[in-house]
Amino acid sequence: MGEAIVITSGKGGVGKTTTSANIGTALALMGKKVCLMDLDIGLRNLDVVLGLDNRIMYDIVDAAKDEVSLTKALVKDKRFGDNFYLLPAAQNTDKNALTEAEVKKIVDELKPQFDYVLIDCPAGIEQGFLNSVAGADCAIIVTTPEISAVRDADRIVGLLEKHPMKEAPRLIINRIRPNMMDNGDVMDVSEITHHLGIKLLGIVIDDDQVIATSNHGEPIVLNPDNPASEGYRNIARRILGETVPLMQIKVKKESFWKKLKGAFK
Amino acid sequence: MKSVVLKGTQNGFEITLDDSENFETIKTEFTELLDQLVHSSDYSEKKGMKFDIITGNRALSAEQKQTLRDIVNKRDNLFINEFKADVMSNDEAYHLRDENRVTIIDQTIHNGQDLKIKGDVLFLGKIHKGGKLITNGNLFCMGNVDGIVQVGFPVDESKLAVGNFHNAQQVRIGEQIEIIEDNREKISEDLRTVVYVNGLHTISYSNLDNIKEISPKFFSRIGGI
């Protein structure tokens, strides 16, 4: 029986969708059978980031309302053999079109067929959030080092405490800019982790390549020599139970000679 | 006066129902008439008998038609050919109108929008990725298609999509779905491209020059000979 993990944050734009796509891809590359569920009804993105947007025929609402079978609504990512599927969000229905019971039923139907069911949660704490957590066994909370994102993550930690899942939530700190953290312009990794009081699952560097590859429908983990990719792959290995040391954040300090050259320009 | 009348015509028989009489009476008289009929000299059990039912200025409901059919079917070898009325229901009228008109559309269909049309469509606008244009008829597309078009919705495979679909996400005809990404090289960037469903129920591509072979019915409708 597979495990259902919801990826949530409260705040929008912190990287839930990017994280879902990359962890999912990394797990599939490691030979696990993965299904990604996009619960961002009305503003679906996961399909675009994965490059599967041209292939969608049915969506989660069709499946929930029994208009098509669940199997028919799944979109296969051919790059990963039989390991990787997407259940797309609906794009033209009301964002409250689904109920918690309907989503839970779908998750329960997917779990026996996959090792991991990853649920990409929409921003906010309304129906979309409730639906996303309804069938999940555990949660990954994504934040960036910004105070507002951490504040929203804190809100989610509180909400999840009220309705505990099988396992405690874990934290991903995304879009870390090493020099800002080094300068003390933003909270650092241990401050954020300590503040939220949940276990750190991993950190991901802010890297332009994440955006560039997403634009081509190719998650960054497919590129082995990229620091953000390394972060996501480490996270996937920790999900599988491996012990992987936390990545060291390297600050690119300008060398003395380079600075000197700059001064004479 | 009788409200159900049988008459012989050149093409067979007609039963005319008085359109001002209530349906209950019609039913009773209709039953009586059939009983007489099977004993008349016009009827032989072997040959059977076919007739049209003329309802004048009354449009029978589907239910009423079925009631009459049931009465007829209880008797050996009697058949209703068709119901003929001088009037039609609004539904039928709209259907007829929609089936035979061409709607001209000049708008942008954005991501997440589904535009549903009845009848044939002349599309001059743009369809963005994630946008859908759906019709039960044919589609003639002069505009840019980056999204999804569906003709013959929901199950009619005889409809055509004409236009440049090289950059589309999907072309759907009836229940057949083509993901363009997988067939991009087959689909030229020509506005005169015709997408249709062939005899093997798969989507095929051709050119307006071959329209006569692809769809003789359509060809004659647009005035070809």
Ligand SMILES: Nc1ncnc2c1ncn2[C@@H]1O[C@H](COP(=O)(O)OP(=O)(O)O)[C@@H](O)[C@H]1O
């Ligand atoms: N590690 C990263 N480095 C650079 N850009 C990132 C990173 N993670 C996410 N992004 C970018 O941030 C934006 C928002 O990410 P997204 O995953 O859509 O957030 P959410 O799903 O939480 O709304 C996107 O443009 C995405 O490419």
Ligand SMILES: [Mg+2]
């Ligand atoms: Mg998202």
